[in-house]
Amino acid sequence: MNDALWYLARGTGVTSLVLLTVVVALGIANRAGRPAFGLPRFGVAQVHRDASLLAVGFVLVHVISLFFDVYAQLELFDLIVPFGATYRPMWTGLGTLAVDLLIALVGTSLLRHRLGLRAWRVTHWLAYACWPLAFAHALGSGSDAGAWWLRTVAGACLVAVVAAVTWRLSTSARATVLSGDTR
Amino acid sequence: MTAVLTAGRLLGAGHPDLRGHDTAHGPLPRLPHDVLIGVVRDAGLTGHGGAGFPTHVKLAAVRGHAGGRRPPVVVGNGAEGEPGSAKDRTLLARAPHLVLDGLQLAAAAVGAAKAHLYVRPASAGPLARAVRERRAAGRDPVPVVVHQAQEAFLSGEESAVVSVLSGGRAVPRDKLRRVTESGVGGAPTLVQNVETLAQLALVARHGADWFRRSxxxxxxxxxxxxxxxxxxxxxxxxxxxxxxxxxxxxxxxxxxxxxxxxxxxxxxxxxxxxxxxxxxxxxxxxxxxxxxxxLAAGECGLARTARIVGYLAGAGAKQCGPCLNGLPRLAATMAALARMEGDPSLPAGVARLAALVRGRGACGHPDGTVRLIRSAMTVFADDVTAHLHGSCLDGARP
Amino acid sequence: MTRLHVDWTACQGRGHCTELLPELLAPDEWGYPRSTDDTKEPAVPVALLPHARRAVRHCPRLALHLVGP
Missing domain, CATH: 3.10.20.600 (Ubiquitin-like (UB roll))
Structure with a gap:
């Protein structure tokens, strides 16, 4: 039973990282202002939203399974407040922080029309902190950190996000030159 | 620029101080708000800031929102960003108390607790003195604050004035909610040009019939x-x-x-x-x-219009895409036409761009620019034909 | 009649609305929405209301609004 929980936690953790990577890469790419991946822009945005909600689901299973896991010894407290865990407090804490930010990001996005554009945009910048935290947590906290397959997955995630950032910076620099609009 | 009177009461007072004002105009009657709004309606008073909107409609709209959480605010607008205009500053220099009378009347009509005057920097000092003079005489039930306006073409746009008085930038806002419902600090707000306020002070004193005649x-x-x-x-x-x-x-x-x-x-x-x-x-x-x-003798109307459009393209608030992108293109096309570039597609290009920007902005800037351009293309139609053939009816050279 | 209102101070021409509501909005040459009937605030036929609501919900700049009954 305990092994099952442990496998579940690892599996959902890695899946969460992949989903968050998809969310971040699409979010960045769609902001570049021209259609990406041959999809219409609203389609990319829809996948961005759906993938983020899916990621929340996987993160939830990840956290709950660890809560009942005897090795991890997480207290309810540790699910919200970082760096208090007994098991690898540093690496676990990064994951807790990422979860907090994820809650803030998804919550504000669901309430976007009530919050107004400015408040939503400001909180959405937290995504640039959330993903690196989740990434570091995956590499440092997991018992699979040294495994070739995790390294491969993590490497692919990193490449995806870096590629999206590069693409966005290149297109927005060009758009600025074209329109003279620096905003 | 010198001011010369030909007729009338707006600039007619002998001296701009309170005594001169009282001598010329007599006491300000106090009318119940619904009576005053009715008189303004019957008088047919419309705004003198440019848009010509019926004043009683605005008064009634703000009054209608007076029961809410925030008491209404009135703003006298003397920003006068139009480069060719000097009448607001002239009025404020010569008859500040007529404007301040109107501001109090407007405040009473809509049930405002606070009044602002938004004027060019040169008008602010003398106007603040006039406000103190009235306060000392116990004239103004509603407190008045004088603000200095930025000297920019769009600074007097109604929602831009509201934005500044709410602590924001002097640029127009979206009109999904009108300022009469949610303006300065979210309060229902009446923004009236200072001349309109002075007219209001005359309407209240002399009535609708007098106003229609005189x-x-x-x-x-x-x-x-x-x-x-x-x-x-x-x-x-x-x-x-x-x-x-x-x-x-x-x-x-x-x-x-x-x-x-x-x-x-x-x-x-x-x-x-x-x-x-x-x-x-x-x-x-x-x-x-x-x-x-x-237009000056020998001056080409197309060249003049192109210069003005160039000015207007630079005077935008740079926040609405169609205006931000469209007006510079319009200015460039008008300039090409003015330079007598023989491209026969230029008039069609002007018409296409004009249709593209019209009605697509937070304020009337694109629409006003299109109005000027369309009238130029009509009134100077012969000039357009001549320019396309490389000559100018006014003797200008390419 | 319900109408579509664009907050031009917020719109940056991201193009989601012109993809979701091509019956009422088409992109101009800079990518900003232009009503296909060239009105300032195009009327939304009842049949298109769900699509219009979706476009409003999806605008990344919250620049699109439905006004009127």
């Missing part, structure tokens, strides 16, 4: 005329009579720009037209803020 307005006549300046003239005065009051055009103009940079050209053949909304409508023009600029 109504005057302030016009600024600039450019090649004998005595450029601000003139108080009867409502509906013929454009020729207004030009004559300003010493007449130096030479017979081919067209006269009426209503300022967001106005329209009235051709020489029609200069007898009355300066009223109805009279000017056939030319796509309106009195606006009363700015009148004749």
């Amino acid at each position: 109504r005057t307005f302030l016009a600024t006549v600039t450019g090649p005329v004998g005595r450029p300046g601000v003139y108080e003239v009867p409502h509906g005065v013929a454009l020729t009579a207004l030009l004559a009051a300003a010493g007449g055009p130096v030479a017979a103009p081919r067209a006269v720009l009426v209503g300022g940079f967001h106005g329209a050209w009235v051709p020489a053949a029609a200069v007898d037209v009355p300066m009223s909304r109805e009279g000017l409508a056939p030319y796509g023009a309106s009195p606006g803020a009363g700015v009148v600029i004749p």
Whole structure:
């Protein structure tokens, strides 16, 4: 039973990282202002939203399974407040922080029309902190950190996000030159 | 620029201080709000800031929102960003108490707890003195604060004024919620041009019938005329009579720009037209803020229009995409036409871009610019043809 | 009649609305929405209301609004 929980936690953790990577890469790419991946822009945005909600689901299973896991010894407290865990407090804490930010990001996005554009945009910048935290947590906290397959997955995630950032910076620099609009 | 009076009460007081004002105008009657709004409606008073919106409609709209959480606010608008206009600053210098009377009347009509005056920096000091003079005399039940406006073309736009007084930038806002419902700090807000407020003070004193008979307005006549300046003239005065009051055009103009940079050209053949909304409508023009600029003899109307459009393209708030992208393109196309570039597609390009930007912005800036351009393309149609063939009817060289 | 209102101060021409509501909005040459009937605030036929609501919900700049009954 305990092994099952442990496998579940690892599996959902890695899946969460992949989903968050998809969310971040699409979010960045769609902001570049021209259609990406041959999809219409609203389609990319829809996948961005759906993938983020899916990621929340996987993160939830990840956290709950660890809560009942005897090795991890997480207290309810540790699910919200970082760096208090007994098991690898540093690496676990990064994951807790990422979860907090994820809650803030998804919550504000669901309430976007009530919050107004400015408040939503400001909180959405937290995504640039959330993903690196989740990434570091995956590499440092997991018992699979040294495994070739995790390294491969993590490497692919990193490449995806870096590629999206590069693409966005290149297109927005060009758009600025074209329109003279620096905003 | 010198101000010369020809008729009327707006600029008629002998001295701008409170005693001079009292001598000229007598006491300010106190009317219940519904009575005052009814009198303003019957008088037919409309805004003198440019848009010409019926004043009683705005008063009633703000009054209608008076029961809410925030008490209404009134703003006297003397920002006067239009480069050709000087009538608001002239009025504020010569009859500040008439404007302040109107501000109090407006505040009482809408149930406001606070009043603001938003004026050019040069007007602010004297106006603040006038406000103190009234406070010392116990005249003003509603406190008045004087603010200095930025000197920019769009600074007097209603929602831009509201934005500044709410602590924001001097740029127009989206009009999904009108300022009459949610303006300064979220309060229902009445923004009225300072001349409209002075007119309101006259309507309250003399009644609707008197106003319909004796109504005057302030016009600024600039450019090649004998005595450029601000003139108080009867409502509906013929454009020729207004030009004559300003010493007449130096030479017979081919067209006269009426209503300022967001106005329209009235051709020489029609200069007898009355300066009223109805009279000017056939030319796509309106009195606006009363700015009148004749074209100089030998000056090309297309070149003049292109220069103005260039100015307007740079004077935008740079926040609405169609205006931000479209006006510079329009300015460039008009400039190409003015330079007599023989590209026959230029007029069609102007028409296409004009249709593209019109109605697509937070404020009337694209629409006003299109109004000017369309009137130029109509009034100077022969010039357009000549320019496309590389010559100019006014003798300008490419 | 319900109408579509664009807050031009917020719109940056991201193009989601012109993809979701091509019956009422088409992109201009800079990518900003232009009503296909060239009105300032195009009327939304009842049949298109769900699509219009979706476009409003999806605008990344919250610049699109439905006004009127």
